[in-house]
Amino acid sequence: MGLQLGQIPFVVISSAESAEQILKTHDVVFANRPFSLAAQILTYDFTDIIFSPYGAYWRQLRKICALELLNPNRVQSFGSIRSEEVAFGKKYRGHDEFVPVMEEMARISGGFSLADLFPSVKLLQVTSGMRSQLLRLRNEADRMMDGIISDHRERQRTEGSDEVDDLVDVLLKLQAGGGLEVPLSDDNIKAVILDVFIAGSDTSAIIIDWAMSEMIKNPRILQQAQIEVRRVFKLKGDVDVTQLHELYYLQSVIKETLRLHPPGPLLIPRECGEDCEINGFQVKAKEKVIVNIWAISRDPKYWNDPEEFRPEKFINNPIDFKGSNFEFLTFGSGRRICPGVAFSMANIELSLAKFLYHFDWELPSDVKIENLDMTELYGFAVRKKHNLKVIPIPYTKH
Numbered sequence: 001m002g003l004q005l006g007q008i009p010f011v012v013i014s015s016a017e018s019a020e021q022i023l024k025t026h027d028v029v030f031a032n033r034p035f036s037l038a039a040q041i042l043t044y045d046f047t048d049i050i051f052s053p054y055g056a057y058w059r060q061l062r063k064i065c066a067l068e069l070l071n072p073n074r075v076q077s078f079g080s081i082r083s084e085e086v087a088f089g090k091k092y093r094g095h096d097e098f099v100p101v102m103e104e105m106a107r108i109s110g111g112f113s114l115a116d117l118f119p120s121v122k123l124l125q126v127t128s129g130m131r132s133q134l135l136r137l138r139n140e141a142d143r144m145m146d147g148i149i150s151d152h153r154e155r156q157r158t159e160g161s162d163e164v165d166d167l168v169d170v171l172l173k174l175q176a177g178g179g180l181e182v183p184l185s186d187d188n189i190k191a192v193i194l195d196v197f198i199a200g201s202d203t204s205a206i207i208i209d210w211a212m213s214e215m216i217k218n219p220r221i222l223q224q225a226q227i228e229v230r231r232v233f234k235l236k237g238d239v240d241v242t243q244l245h246e247l248y249y250l251q252s253v254i255k256e257t258l259r260l261h262p263p264g265p266l267l268i269p270r271e272c273g274e275d276c277e278i279n280g281f282q283v284k285a286k287e288k289v290i291v292n293i294w295a296i297s298r299d300p301k302y303w304n305d306p307e308e309f310r311p312e313k314f315i316n317n318p319i320d321f322k323g324s325n326f327e328f329l330t331f332g333s334g335r336r337i338c339p340g341v342a343f344s345m346a347n348i349e350l351s352l353a354k355f356l357y358h359f360d361w362e363l364p365s366d367v368k369i370e371n372l373d374m375t376e377l378y379g380f381a382v383r384k385k386h387n388l389k390v391i392p393i394p395y396t397k398h
């Protein structure tokens with residue numbers, strides 16, 4: 001479907017068949033992201049992973065992610081640590097200062113801005129206040145990250161550079177080693193840190209929040225997931241990563257959550273590199289492409305009872321979110337598929353399993369299950385508008 005927003009023509013893809021054409025058949029043609037003012041300012045001129053142009057620099061960053069940072073062995077060893085610990089290490093103390101800046105960045109960069117929709121009216125960048133707001137936030141984050149980078153350099157100098165325990169260590173070591181195809185500047189390192197923060201921490205927390213809300217709303221599902229976790233980890237007395245793969249029902253709960261509540265319901269837009277035909281429809285070079293995975297995930301053509309939260313859909317069903325089932329695209333697909341799939345799944349599974357193992361859960365007495373608020377709030381990632389308020393009751397009968 002073609003859509004004109006302001007001066008910008010968009011193509012909206014709402015079927016698995018067309019999504020496959022964009023993300024697989026013509027993957028290279030659609031491997032770039034379109035321009036946005038927020039991305040330009042917040043990513044140090046498109047030098048992060050999400051927005052960097054498809055090419056040698058982007059490939060190098062993806063390789064660093066795959067080999068040094070988000071590979072399955074490291075993910076296992078991370079256990080339940082948060083994304084900011086992956087970025088800055090466990091010794092980082094500035095969390096309280098950094099998070100509100102990140103949240104504001106995520107809020108401002110979500111959705112469509114007038115300045116992007118009317119690019120010929122340059123004055124809009126100024127009169128809408130967008131440019132100055134973005135610069136203020138980027139400068140605040142910049143000041144904090146300068147401090148973090150110099151702390152890491154100082155620690156590496158005093159404790160030795162072999163001590164590599166977080167993303168900043170990894171990137172500084174590669175920068176100093178000098179063997180990279182494209183050298184990394186300090187600004188490049190900051191852009192990558194922001195990616196991991198914004199794309200990584202929020203998205204996993206959002207899925208955990210939706211999964212808990214859906215289970216509380218469906219006590220049968222909550223009970224079944226709890227019985228499974230408590231059976232598998234009965235002898236251990238606690239949950240750890242070693243047996244998470246035995247939690248088949250919980251994995252189905254997570255898949256159903258990813259299907260019904262994708263944090264990026266319109267993926268991250270792509271741009272068409274050259275004129276191209278998609279299922280008989282002409283897409284022109286430079287047109288922006290939105291893949292509406294929210295609609296695809298709820299299309300009765302691909303899913304039974306699509307509006308219903310029912311993890312049983314995934315039992316004895318090989319369908320997965322790893323990029324080859326185009327009706328289930330929560331992490332995207334193709335070259336620009338999310339590199340954080342294994343990391344976020346490990347975090348989500350471990351956190352939910354611990355919640356279910358150690359606690360029973362009740363709603364406050366003034367909230368009825370049927371009135372549980374499931375309103376969505378749009379931003380860089382779609383979250384619950386209101387926090388889930390629920391009472392944990394320690395479970396001790398293991």
Ligand code: HEM
Pocket residue numbers: 049050051062070083195196199200201203204207262263264267268329330331332333334335336337338339340341343344
């Ligand atoms: C539930 C958790 C997550 C979801 C649903 C999610 C979803 C997505 C989606 C839809 C894309 C765009 C893919 C495309 O264009 O085809 C993406 C890209 C990306 N994600 Fe995630 N993500 C999650 C967690 C993470 C984590 C934990 C990290 C890192 C620690 C991460 C880092 C990235 C990066 C760097 C990209 C850009 C990839 C590129 O353009 O080459 N994400 N993610």
